[in-house]
Amino acid sequence: MNNTSLLQLFELQPGQYVSGESISQELGVSRTAIWKQIKKLEAAGYRFEASRRLGYRLISIPDNLSAAELASRMKSNVFGKEVQLFDSVESTQNIARAAAEEGAPEGTLVIAEQQLNGRGRMGRGWVSPRGKGVWMSMVLRPSLPIYFAPQLTLLTAVALCRSLKRITALPIGIKWPNDLLIEGKKISGILLESAAEDERLTFVIAGIGISVNLEEDDYPVELLEKATSLRIAGGKKLERIDVITDFLQEWEQLYFLYQEQGFSPIVTLWEALSVSLGKPARLITPQGDIVGVPIGLDETGAIRIQLEDGSVKPVFSAEMGEPL
Amino acid sequence: MNNTSLLQLFELQPGQYVSGESISQELGVSRTAIWKQIKKLEAAGYRFEASRRLGYRLISIPDNLSAAELASRMKSNVFGKEVQLFDSVESTQNIARAAAEEGAPEGTLVIAEQQLNGRGRMGRGWVSPRGKGVWMSMVLRPSLPIYFAPQLTLLTAVALCRSLKRITALPIGIKWPNDLLIEGKKISGILLESAAEDERLTFVIAGIGISVNLEEDDYPVELLEKATSLRIAGGKKLERIDVITDFLQEWEQLYFLYQEQGFSPIVTLWEALSVSLGKPARLITPQGDIVGVPIGLDETGAIRIQLEDGSVKPVFSAEMGEPL
Known part of the structure; x- marks a missing residue:
């Protein structure tokens, strides 16, 4: 049998x-x-x-991704040109990084049905149950100085937000720098790991987790206040392949736009989608907390914080706490 | 026997x-x-x-480095606190990176008598014959945004230049960004490999090659025009352990100065040691060549190039060709 x-x-x-x-x-x-x-x-x-x-x-029946179907429906040219599809992995990020170190070309995409040890920002975990979301990592090889790596993080958040809003019509916004939220709850995670020699990037591994079809009982109870899925928020199941192919197309377009026209169109798009601007916030940095009102991005990708005395301070890296 | x-x-x-x-x-x-x-x-x-x-x-008899002697003569506190001393390795850089990925603390130093496959900038090789030079890589864990990684490259060049000038009294200068030259010939190489998550550095592997006691027949003929050693230039053999311990002390001092006072003291020191400023040069970038006169560093670490029309352009990453 x-x-x-x-x-x-x-x-x-x-x-x-x-x-x-x-x-x-x-x-x-x-x-x-x-x-x-x-x-x-x-x-x-x-x-x-x-x-x-x-x-x-x-x-x-299981809603498994199929490599053949992905290939036939892909709308992007470089992003996802080569797909490595896995059933269950520790972390797609580690597999993509190993591939990059072995010379995998730009656009190589690692997707898994399930991550046993999905990684988020700051060493945190990422809930990645089987078949319920998009858990993937892509190899980028931008010919850029290391200064510009944070701009890629913001660009990726813009692309994902634009794509998911188009597909779901849900009110999705970006919390600085790269979390996507629906009514204050996180629906995706973006983690860019960069490798550089001196001042030049050699490769970037862009990890993307999208909570597509998770149900409430897929989350640990303590996360339900902070996390949701497109299915919970929108009330219906989505085809993951639609989410993947639409996002890759949007992401690739913005990536090439950025390489041609620089960061300023990305700033405009990011600011329009942001839910962080104009509300007093606390930014937690290794050098101490900064309290002020985020008013926009500067040309490097740092967030501009208006302090109480009216001066404006660029912040390059921080955890943004809840609005005060 | x-x-x-x-x-x-x-x-x-x-x-x-x-x-x-x-x-x-x-x-x-x-x-x-x-x-x-x-x-x-x-x-x-x-x-x-x-x-x-x-x-x-x-x-x-061979002039081997001794781990015990290194430990007893070390003048730095954190840099070189843990030393891994090898006879012959492919590349100290790879060993230090693997150690960093396993969690090695800041200051972990990998030294080898010989590298079989020493690596330089832009995928080039690095001549590292047995016992003739200082071939080493150190794990740094600066709590810094990725924007600042290029400043560490410049800082490292300043520290090495100051230390070698003090020990040898030779006329050593810095060619942007981080080559040390004696009368136009290279005596050391610095390669910083950075790893970052989003906008934060997770670790930096600083590779340092110092051509201490190489003789002319240690170099391939085609390199003799471009490379020299402290021994060839100064006419006498040096103890490598003096070179290592003095440099580590200088480097550590500047590293902590930088973390306290920021980049501006490093800019002052770098500019004073530079041989690149004030002479017309061609900078080769992936986006094309830039011709102009380097006039200094900006506050990010980019080199400021005065163009023919008098305007000043910051250049983040390039190969600097010979002065025109």
């Missing part, structure tokens, strides 16, 4: 219970063998209802 | 030839075994003269 023959039996009777006895007769295997096979299918993302009296009913 | 017993024989008759026959009798081994042992000692840095008639004469 293989998965296919068992699944075919269920497909012949969609939505119906199939008794263990009839499966046993059709496939010539024991009831125990059937039970073991059902468990295997469940581990791969299939969901069944089991009834001692009626047998098994197939409720849902 | 071990190295010690053979070497003791030579030490009993300093500067003299010792015949194969007498060695053979003293140690009770064959002439072939002696020849093999001499080859092993030569591979470890000992040098012999061999004469069919007279036997072998020990000319020089």
Whole structure:
């Protein structure tokens, strides 16, 4: 008995219970063998209802990403030109970095159905359950001085925000520097790891986590106040492949626009999408807290904070706390 | 027969030839075994003269660095607090980076007698013959935004230049950004590899190559026009341990000065040591060549180039060609 023959039996009777006895007769295997096979299918993302009296009913099939379908539907040219699709990994970021160190070209994309040890900013974890989100990392090789790496972080947030707003029509905004929020709750994470020699970038690994179809019970309780998903916020399930292909197209367009026209169009777009501007905030830095009103980005990508005395201070790196 | 017993024989008759026959009798081994042992000692840095008639004469013993001596003579507190001393490695840079990824603390120093595949800027190689120079890499963990990484490159060049001038009294100057030159010839190389998450540095691996005691025949002929050593330029051999300990002390002092007072004292020191300022030059960048007169550093670490029309343009990253 293989998965296919068992699944075919269920497909012949969609939505119906199939008794263990009839499966046993059709496939010539024991009831125990059937039970073991059902468990295997469940581990791969299939969901069944089991009834001692009626047998098994197939409720849902896994929504796995397919490399072939991704390739055929990709709307970007360089971003995602090569895709490495994994079932379960520790972290897509580590795989993409190893690929970059081995010479993988710009646009190489690592996607996983599940991350066992997804990484967020500042060494925090990132919830990445199987099949529920977009967990991916891309190799970038911008020919840029290291000064400009933070601009890529802001650019990536703009691209993701524009794409997700277009697909979902949800009120998504950017919290400085690169968190996307719906009504104050985080729906995605962006982590750019840069490698440089002297003043030149050699590669950048852009990690993107998008909480697409997570349900409330996918989150640890303590995160529910701070995190949500597109599905929870919008009330409907989305096809992850639509999310991926639309975002890659938007991201690639902005990336090439940036290389041609510089950072100023990105600043305009970022400021228009930001939910951080104009509200008093506390910025936590290793040198101490800064309290003031964020009023925009400067030409390097630092956020400009208006202090109480009216002066404006650029802040390059901080954790932004809640508005005061 | 071990190295010690053979070497003791030579030490009993300093500067003299010792015949194969007498060695053979003293140690009770064959002439072939002696020849093999001499080859092993030569591979470890000992040098012999061999004469069919007279036997072998020990000319020089290897000037190996000793971890214990380094530790006892170190004048810095954090830099070089932990030293990993190797005989022969591909590249100290790779070893230090792996150590940093495993969590090695700031100041962890990797030194090798020899690099088989020493790395310079822009993927070029670096001549690192056994025992002739200082080939080392240090782990730094500055709590800084990524914007400031290029300032560390300039700081490192200043520290090395000040230290080597003090030790040798040679006319050493800095070519932008971080090459040290004596009369136009390179005597050291600095390569800083940075790793960052978003806008924050996670670690920096500072690779330093100092051509201390290389002789002309240590260089490929085509490099002799462009490279020299402290020994060739100054006419005398230096103790590498003096070079290492003095530089680490100077470097650490400037590093902590920088963290307290910012970049401006480093700019002053760099400009005073630079041989690049005031002379028309061509700067080669991925976006094309820039021709003008370097007139100083700006507050980010970019070099300010006065163009023909009198305007001043900051250049963040380039290869600086010969003065025009």
